[in-house]
Amino acid sequence: MESLFVALVVLLLIMTFLGLGVWVFAALLLVSTTGLVLLIDMDLFRIGTIMGPLVIRSATGWELSAIPMFVWMGEIMLRTDISDRLFRGLAPLTYYLPGRLLHTNILGSALFAAVSGSSAATTATVGKITIAELGRRKYSHALSLGTLAGAGSLGLLIPPSVVMIVYGVLAEVSISRLFAAGVLPGLMLAGIYSTYVMVMSLLRSDVAPAEGDAPGPRDFLMGLWDLLPIGVLIFIVLGAIYSGIATPSEAAAVGVVFTILISALTGQLTREAFFSSLRAAVHTSCMIAVILIAAAFLSTAMGFLHVPQDVAKAIAAMNLSPGALIFVLAIFYVLLGMFLEGVSITVMSLPITLPLILAANFDPIWFGIFLVIMVEMAQITPPIGFNLFILQSLTGTAVTRVALAAAPFFLMMCLAVVMLTLFPEIALWLPNKLFGA
Structure with a gap:
């Protein structure tokens, strides 16, 4: 019980620091250092000797090199017309579906997610393309915002995914298997969203107004x-990973080169676009790196305080069934998601939750996908939901209205978690098929 109390105090301290506006990495370092000094009387020199090797080990792993590559790829695409092609390419393909162009938010997000690895980049890019056009055509504003908020989070689930890379490094599991495990759940969630849009369109005619002439064969071919450039990019990146030709880091580098070539050949790779994308990628990657370093220090400090082991024993003593454990963890992650973004949630919680999951005999690959969906919920959960803020800035709509529009999609994510828990093969079938059980 003492360690459980320590864990709650640590969580409370982190929330307090974050509430005061302290940066995430600084909050983690402060809590870790304070805990070691006050609870086990560790001197600052000893803490420094622990911190040095951790910095090197946490920020120089080969697997982490994929993060800046995928982030840079998304930033380049954000500054070219590859993103505009998404809307033009998907518009004729969705004409005969109830809800019509609303599906471009979902399908476009799914396609962009397959090359960007970022929820924020996916939401911002697809939103910039579709919101104005859907508004001009008198589509439901609430459903336009909701589909973007929900489908934009697919950038975390459909591989490649920055959060998956972080989880794979921290949990010491295969990132390639994680990427494969995210494919079917990602497609399932996109399918659930599209089904909801079709049902709402059939129930309410004003959701998706009648369009003009039906597209002809030439429109479909155009x-x-x-869609060809983004399709080729997906094939190159994911095909190289799943075939075993390249590691995720190598495939990410190839994807960046291919994206730069497309931009150059189409005359869009200006000096300003190149360097602004590079600066944005460096900024985001450095932010993730320092959070990972601070999280590794927190994990080490928790180990010195025996928190993960003792918390695992305390919960094990409660004799929770596997389903009850997952339910408790789901509530825990929803609460964290109200205050933190995905990488922070992952690195802060894993030292405590992963031992529990392993003790309950859950597959760590499956848990990685469960965690990513919970992190997706955080993207649309107020008061701190990054997709909500992005859509607010794009449309000028009050964040409370955006949150209400996103609420049905939060519930659909809950449904996806239930389905994933009842049928774990949704996540495990493809990695077992590609890489063996």
């Missing part, structure tokens, strides 16, 4: 031509 749509496929517009």
Whole structure:
């Protein structure tokens, strides 16, 4: 019980620091150092000797090199017309679906997610393309915002995913298997969203107004031509990973080169676009790196305080069934998601939750996908939901209205978690098929 109390105090301290506006990495370092000094009387020199090797080990792993590559790829695409091609290419393909162009938010986010690895980049990019057009055509503003908020989070689930890379490094599991495990759940969630849009469109005619002339064969061919660059990019990146030709880091580097070539060949790779994308990628990657370093220090400090082991024993003593454990963890992650973004949630919680999951005999690959969906919920959960803020800045709509529009998609994510828990093969079938059980 003492360690459980320590864990709650640590969590409370972190929330307090964050509430005061302290940066995430600084909050983690402060809590870790304070805990070691006050609870086990460790001197600052000893803490420094522990911190030095941790910095090197936490920020120089080969697997982490994929993060800046995928982030840079998304930033380059954000500054070219590859993103505009998404809307033009998907528009004729969605004409005959109830809800019509609303599906471009979902399908476009799924496609962009397959090359960007970032929820924020996916939401911002697809939103910039579709919101104005859907508004001009009198589509439901609430459903336009909701589909973007929900589908934008697919950037975390459909591989490649920055959060998956972070989880794979911290949990010491195969990132390639994690990427494969995210494919079917990502497609399932996109399918749930599209089904909801179709049902709402059939129930309410004002959701998706009647369009003009039906697209002809030439429109379909032009749509496929517009989608070709992003389709080739997905094939190169994910095909190289799943075939075993390249590691995720190597495939990310190849993806960046291919994206730069497309931009150069289409005359869009200006000096300003190149360097602004590079600066944005460096900024985001450095932020993730320092959070990972601070989280590794927190994990080490928790180990010195025996918190993970003792908390695992305390929960094990409660004799929770596997389903009850997952339910408790789901509530825990929803609460964390109200205050933190995905990488922070992952690195802060894993030292405590992973031992519990392993003790309950859950597959760590499956838990990685469960965690990513919970992190997706955090993207649309007020008061701190990054997708909500992005859509607020794009549309000028009050964040409370954006949150209400996103609420049905939060519930659909809950449904996806239930389905994933009842049928774990949704996540495990593809990695077992590709890489063996």
